[in-house]
């Protein structure tokens with residue numbers, strides 16, 4: 001069992017939103033590792049960061065991704081920082097991984113004040129810029145398909161993913 005597609009990309013890329021569109025189109029279940037972690041912990045990601053710290057969250061995330069990759073055969077959205085873990089990078093090899101690419105301007109518009117996104121606390125624009133710069137090469141390296149989401153609607157992005165995944169099948 002393996003997910004039909006795994007979505008990666010930074011906060012505001014639209015992973016959760018586009019995953020729902022893809023699930024509807026293909027009639028597949030949708031899973032989101034942030035939600036799996038929240039359900040198991042019984043609290044939001046932002047509270048896990050405050051109560052237990054980022055390192056603890058990252059350990060939960062490695063386990064949540066590993067489990068979802070073997071258990072889930074639908075559409076899987078990963079948390080924005082999941083691909084930072086080398087073990088997750090290795091686990092993604094062989095999967096259809098879609099990188100939702102987004103620039104600073106669109107990402108900032110989409111995340112607004114960054115509520116519920118602990119890594120954006122403070123200066124949202126500066127934080128987004130730094131994260132995008134550090135992570136873009138990692139997203140690109142794990143991806144088998146890269147889709148530009150800038151200035152595009154979630155439906156448009158989903159349509160491109162559907163076309164390209166079906167072409168590659």
Ligand SMILES: Nc1ncnc2c1ncn2[C@@H]1O[C@H](COP(=O)(O)OP(=O)(O)OP(=O)(O)O)[C@@H](O)[C@H]1O
Pocket residue numbers: 009010011012013014015016017018034077078079080110111117149152153154157
């Ligand atoms: N292509 C798009 N165009 C405009 N707005 C979008 C687009 N995709 C998503 N959004 C909006 O941006 C916000 C963030 O989207 P979403 O939560 O899907 O991002 P994410 O990649 O899952 O982020 P995170 O890593 O924080 O979970 C939502 O309000 C969503 O409606």
Ligand SMILES: O=C(O)C1=C[C@@H](O)[C@@H](O)[C@H](O)C1
Pocket residue numbers: 010011034045078079080081082116117118119
């Ligand atoms: O980009 C990140 O590091 C994060 C993204 C979110 O999906 C959450 O997993 C959390 O807020 C951390």
Ligand SMILES: [Mg+2]
Pocket residue numbers: 015016017032034077079
């Ligand atoms: Mg999300």
